Amino acid sequence: MSLFNSSSKQAALPTAATALPGRSDAMPVPARHFVNGNPLQGPFPAPLRQALFGMGCFWGVERKFWQLDGVFTTAAGYAAGLTPNPTYREVCTGMTGHNEVVLVVYDPGTISYEQLLAIFWEGHDPTQGMRQGNDRGTQYRSGIYVYDEVQQQLAVRSREAFQEALNRAGYGAITTEILPAPPFYYAEEYHQQYLAKNPGGYCGLGGTGVSCPVGLLSEG
Numbered sequence: 001m002s003l004f005n006s007s008s009k010q011a012a013l014p015t016a017a018t019a020l021p022g023r024s025d026a027m028p029v030p031a032r033h034f035v036n037g038n039p040l041q042g043p044f045p046a047p048l049r050q051a052l053f054g055m056g057c058f059w060g061v062e063r064k065f066w067q068l069d070g071v072f073t074t075a076a077g078y079a080a081g082l083t084p085n086p087t088y089r090e091v092c093t094g095m096t097g098h099n100e101v102v103l104v105v106y107d108p109g110t111i112s113y114e115q116l117l118a119i120f121w122e123g124h125d126p127t128q129g130m131r132q133g134n135d136r137g138t139q140y141r142s143g144i145y146v147y148d149e150v151q152q153q154l155a156v157r158s159r160e161a162f163q164e165a166l167n168r169a170g171y172g173a174i175t176t177e178i179l180p181a182p183p184f185y186y187a188e189e190y191h192q193q194y195l196a197k198n199p200g201g202y203c204g205l206g207g208t209g210v211s212c213p214v215g216l217l218s219e220g
């Protein structure tokens with residue numbers, strides 16, 4: 001879904017020596033979510049928790065999560081790369097190492113992390129490596145970035161369970177990375193809740209049609 005013509009279409013992540021240098025200034029962040037009016041930036045009050053997912057173009061991913069009951073706010077951004085405070089144009093070159101991700105702030109009393117994981121697995125094809133559908137590049141890789149040990153255990157167990165389901169459906173190996181949550185850099189204002197502002201905008205999100213087993217582990 002790149003708005004720019006990226007010649008690299010990177011299939012491999014840059015190293016610290018080759019990554020773009022970035023900047024010290026953070027991206028300006030809108031005060032409120034365009035759809036629900038809740039704060040876009042923390043600190044978020046208890047009992048709200050955070051989840052972070054990469055599953056392709058963040059425009060469609062963010063919409064998928066903000067529509068869920070129990071989700072307080074969402075934001076599009078960049079994570080799991082090397083360049084501090086990257087711009088969208090820089091991420092599109094493949095030389096920041098960042099993934100397009102969505103921050104999901106949710107109330108675990110209404111929606112569980114397990115349920116968010118099911119939406120994650122079923123909402124894209126996690127077997128495609130450095131792409132998602134026609135969107136190609138390292139910024140479209142599948143990733144779960146966990147904030148604590150419980151999220152780590154849930155993510156790993158859900159990956160194992162979904163791999164078994166994919167195997168039965170004839171799909172290959174899952175390429176999803178599961179990592180401790182790295183710094184989250186907010187994307188530019190026009191990316192936030194993009195498909196609410198542009199209802200006819202591009203959304204390349206698509207799943208495998210395989211259901212993800214849930215009930216793997218209760219979240220503490």
